[in-house]
Amino acid sequence: MDPELTLTVDGATHTTTCDTRTSLLDLLRRRLGITSPKKGCDHGQCGACTVLVDGRRVLSCLTLAVTRDGAEVVTAAGIDGPLPQAFQEADGFQCGYCTPGQVCSAAGVLDEHARGWPSVVTADLTDTPALDDAEIAERMSGNLCRCGAYKGIREAVRTAAGAATR
Amino acid sequence: MRPFAYDRPDTAAAAVAAVADRPDAAFLGGGTNLVDHLRLGIADPGLLVDVTSLTSTEIVDIDGGLRIGAGVTNADLAADPRVRARLPVLAAALLSGASGQLRNMATTGGNPLQRTRCPYFQDPASACNKRVPGSGCAAIGGATRNHAILGASEHCIATHPSDMAVALAALDTQVRILGPDGGRTLAFTDLHRLPGDTPEQDTELAHGELITAIDVSYPRGRHAYRKVRDRASYAFALVSVAAVLDVVDGTVLDARIALGGVAHTPWRAVRAEDTLRGGPATEEAFAAAAEAELADARPQPGFDGGNAFKIPLARRTLTATLRQTTPRETA
Ligand SMILES: Cc1cc2nc3c(=O)[nH]c(=O)nc-3n(C[C@H](O)[C@H](O)[C@H](O)COP(=O)(O)OP(=O)(O)OC[C@H]3O[C@@H](n4cnc5c(N)ncnc54)[C@H](O)[C@@H]3O)c2cc1C
Ligand code: SF4
Ligand code: FES
Ligand code: FES
Numbered sequence: 001m002d003p004e005l006t007l008t009v010d011g012a013t014h015t016t017t018c019d020t021r022t023s024l025l026d027l028l029r030r031r032l033g034i035t036s037p038k039k040g041c042d043h044g045q046c047g048a049c050t051v052l053v054d055g056r057r058v059l060s061c062l063t064l065a066v067t068r069d070g071a072e073v074v075t076a077a078g079i080d081g082p083l084p085q086a087f088q089e090a091d092g093f094q095c096g097y098c099t100p101g102q103v104c105s106a107a108g109v110l111d112e113h114a115r116g117w118p119s120v121v122t123a124d125l126t127d128t129p130a131l132d133d134a135e136i137a138e139r140m141s142g143n144l145c146r147c148g149a150y151k152g153i154r155e156a157v158r159t160a161a162g163a164a165t166r
Numbered sequence: 167m168r169p170f171a172y173d174r175p176d177t178a179a180a181a182v183a184a185v186a187d188r189p190d191a192a193f194l195g196g197g198t199n200l201v202d203h204l205r206l207g208i209a210d211p212g213l214l215v216d217v218t219s220l221t222s223t224e225i226v227d228i229d230g231g232l233r234i235g236a237g238v239t240n241a242d243l244a245a246d247p248r249v250r251a252r253l254p255v256l257a258a259a260l261l262s263g264a265s266g267q268l269r270n271m272a273t274t275g276g277n278p279l280q281r282t283r284c285p286y287f288q289d290p291a292s293a294c295n296k297r298v299p300g301s302g303c304a305a306i307g308g309a310t311r312n313h314a315i316l317g318a319s320e321h322c323i324a325t326h327p328s329d330m331a332v333a334l335a336a337l338d339t340q341v342r343i344l345g346p347d348g349g350r351t352l353a354f355t356d357l358h359r360l361p362g363d364t365p366e367q368d369t370e371l372a373h374g375e376l377i378t379a380i381d382v383s384y385p386r387g388r389h390a391y392r393k394v395r396d397r398a399s400y401a402f403a404l405v406s407v408a409a410v411l412d413v414v415d416g417t418v419l420d421a422r423i424a425l426g427g428v429a430h431t432p433w434r435a436v437r438a439e440d441t442l443r444g445g446p447a448t449e450e451a452f453a454a455a456a457e458a459e460l461a462d463a464r465p466q467p468g469f470d471g472g473n474a475f476k477i478p479l480a481r482r483t484l485t486a487t488l489r490q491t492t493p494r495e496t497a
Contacts, residue, residue, distance in 0.1 A: 003172065020172040020214070021204070043202050044268060056241075056270045062201045063271070066172050067194070067216055108266060117245045120261035120399075125250045141399035142265020 005069040009034055010078030018065050025049045025060035028075070036077035036100045040144070047143035050101040050108075051075050057108025076100035079107055083160045092156035094147035102143050106157045109139045113161065131161045167204050174216040178344050178378055181215045186346040186374030193217045193376060195276030196239065198268050203281070207290045208297055221275060221378055225249075231338075231383035236275030236376070240330065241266070243274060253382060255389035255408050259333035262393045265400050275377040278331045278341075278357065281368060282324035282430075283312060283402055295321045296365040310468030312402070315460075315476050316429040322365030323466055325427055326358060327402050332426035333391060335434050336408040338383040345375040354380070358431035365430070385422055387412030390490040393426070394483055403427040405480045407487040413447040423488075425459070428480055435459045438484065447492050449485075456484040 002017040009032065018027055025042075028034040028051070040048030042061045049061040052074040076084070076099070084103055086092070093099040109131075116128040121138045129135055136157045137150070145153065175181045185191040191213035194200055203209035222235025225246050232248060243249055244260035264272065286292035286304040293302035305313055305323055313323040331354075339354035357369050371377075393406040406426035412419045421442040423435035438455035445451050460481050465474035 020170055021167050023201070042205060044198055047265065047267060050267055057267045058271050059198070059267045062198050062268075064172070064194075064197060064201060064214075067174075067197070067218070105267065108270075112241075112245075112266065115245065117241070118250065118257070118261065120258060125254050125257050125261075126247070138399055139266055142267050 003066055003069075005066060007065075007068065007070075008072045010073070010075055020064065020066050022065045023061050024051070024053075024063040024065045024068060024073070027065040028060065028073070034075060034077070036075040037104075038097055038100060040098070040101075045144075046098070046101075047105060048098050048101040050104040050143065052104055052107060055111065057105050074104070074107075076103040079103055083107060083110070083156075086156040086159040087153070090152045090155040090159060092149055092152035093145075094149050098143060098145045098147075102140070102145070102153055105140060105143045106153075106160065109136070109157060110161055112139070131158065133158070136161075167207070168210045168212070170211050171213045172216065173213060175220060178217070178220055178376055181217050181220055182344050182346055182374055182376050184213070184215045185376070188213055189373065191215060193275075195236075195273040196271035198264070198271050199276065199280040206288055208288060217275065217376060218273060221273075221376070228381060231381060233342075234274050234380045234382065236273060236378050236380070238274045239270055240264075240272040240274070240277060241269040244269065252384045253333075253337065253389070255336060255391050255410055256330070256333040256382065258389070258391035259329040259393075259406075259408060262391065262403075262406070263329040274380055277328055278334065278354075279369065279371075279377070280328055283327045284324040285309065285312075287324060296324060296361075296368075299364070299366045306466070308468055309470040310466035310473045311470050312404070312427070313466050313468075313473055314429050315463040315465060315473060315480065316425075316433055317360045317431065318429070318464070318466070319361045319363065319365070321363050322361035322430065324361065324365070324430055326368075326430060326432055327427075328432065329391075329393060329403060329406060329426060331358070331432040332406050332424045333408040334380065334382065335424035335432035336410060336422045337385060338422075340381040341377055342379040342381065343371065343375050344378050345372060349378075355434050361430045368430075385410045385412070385420070387420060387422075388491040388493070390487050392483055392487040392490065394479060405476055405483050407480075407483050409484075409487045409491050411442070411447065411488060411491040413492055416446055418442045418445055418447050418451070421455075423455075423459075423484070425480060425484065428463075428476065435484070437461070442488075449489070452485045452488040455488065456481040459484065
């Protein structure tokens with residue numbers, strides 16, 4: 001018998017059953033019809049499936065849905081305000097396929113930065129550096145964009161962070 | 167994918183019993199490696215025992231260091247103020263690995279136990295002694311860019327892909343293990359094994375043995391982690407070096423060095439350490455240490471051009487990393 005699980009997705013509660021093999025990505029897209037997160041590679045290599053689970057950015061393709069019973073999931077469709085607007089204004093996309101993952105990842109980046117987390121390009125790891133282009137590029141490196149809209153993506157994240165330019 | 171059962175017991179002992187009981191059961195950490203393997207069709211457990219909530223997610227102070235619960239994520243570990251200030255080699259190694267999303271999922275127990283990224287291991291259609299003992303090794307003479315230059319055998323030339331494990335191998339690290347017959351502690355440098363004629367066995371852990379925590383001591387000296395890869399981020403290491411050098415008045419009192427991307431294990435650079443200890447912290451000494459460490463390195467030919475480039479690359483990366491740990495006299 002398939003296990004039952006309850007998830008909150010973008011504020012709405014869903015109770016469903018699913019095979020233990022189902023990824024969170026497939027559960028969202030195919031069972032619940034929530035198509036904002038995208039399937040790029042299904043192997044953790046592209047970031048298109050990024051969602052926030054209990055406030056942290058994760059890859060929904062490598063997450064087994066059954067492990068997240070009771071979790072609160074936020075997809076790009078559930079994020080509004082300055083961040084998606086900054087992507088629009090900066091032309092932070094072309095075809096748009098990677099964009100929901102980019103937006104969720106950017107939300108994670110802003111939160112991690114607010115917590116004071118360093119990145120590997122941070123000169124002094126005990127410091128919280130400003131989100132300049134090098135920091136943004138490193139922190140967003142888990143999201144590939146086949147259209148190469150990286151310049152706009154960086155700009156969108158920088159604008160949303162309210163950080164100084166380069 | 168074969169159907170499997172999923173269990174999330176309340177205690178570590180129950181998880182160990184559940185896995186020990188079934189030869190086809192496996193522990194599930196963050197799942198970033200195991201779930202990929204399920205999908206690739208190279209792992210087909212009948213039971214997954216989720217250990218993320220039953221192993222500790224705390225990092226606690228112990229005498230002279232830290233005890234890191236197996237459930238602590240790579241992201242939380244790298245962000246810990248004690249790790250950033252007193253174990254920067256570990257923080258840097260963690261932050262150089264994978265991506266922000268993956269580090270939020272990957273665990274302290276799962277990271278050192280991730281399996282090789284050898285493309286033939288990951289392809290069920292290829293011969294691979296690690297995946298199917300006795301089937302041969304398609305990597306030998308194949309594409310060997312990511313393969314070993316140290317400690318390889320005629321049965322397997324794979325490398326260990328973890329960055330975190332390279333830092334842990336350089337540090338004084340103990341692995342706390344719970345098995346069906348009770349607990350034991352293993353030096354981290356004894357956890358991984360060379361392939362020999364049993365490459366299917368990555369580590370000294372027996373089936374059903376659970377990593378519950380990892381203890382790390384604070385070393386004296388300056389830290390550096392350097393990773394060389396095919397793109398600037400979100401890529402595995404071709405070669406990496408973790409080093410902690412304790413230099414007083416120009417003399418190396420202690421050296422802790424490990425290499426990544428070069429062997430089946432995170433490679434503790436004992437020869438380089440011995441060469442340096444007690445001597446001067448000079449460019450010549452660093453070059454001599456790197457020379458000594460790579461003296462037995464052997465390249466793998468391959469249709470992609472092979473991996474002979476890794477020997478000078480490892481030598482130079484090692485020298486450069488040692489230089490990074492040494493304060494310059496003049497700016
Ligand atoms: C695209 C991509 C890029 C990556 N890049 C890098 C990189 O640059 N550097 C790097 O270091 N890593 C990289 N990784 C790998 C990643 O760091 C590992 O997959 C991760 O650390 C594994 O941890 P986990 O908790 O997800 O393990 P899992 O996938 O859950 O488990 C891995 C193995 O450990 C076992 N296990 C888990 N927990 C325990 C425990 N407590 N006790 C005993 N056994 C246990 C499991 O049974 C399984 O065999 C990358 C991964 C991907 C997908
Ligand atoms: S190098 Fe090792 S892991 Fe790769 S194909 Fe050969 S036996 Fe398998
Ligand atoms: S679909 Fe999940 S990382 Fe590519
Ligand atoms: S906008 Fe097309 S893949 Fe990024």
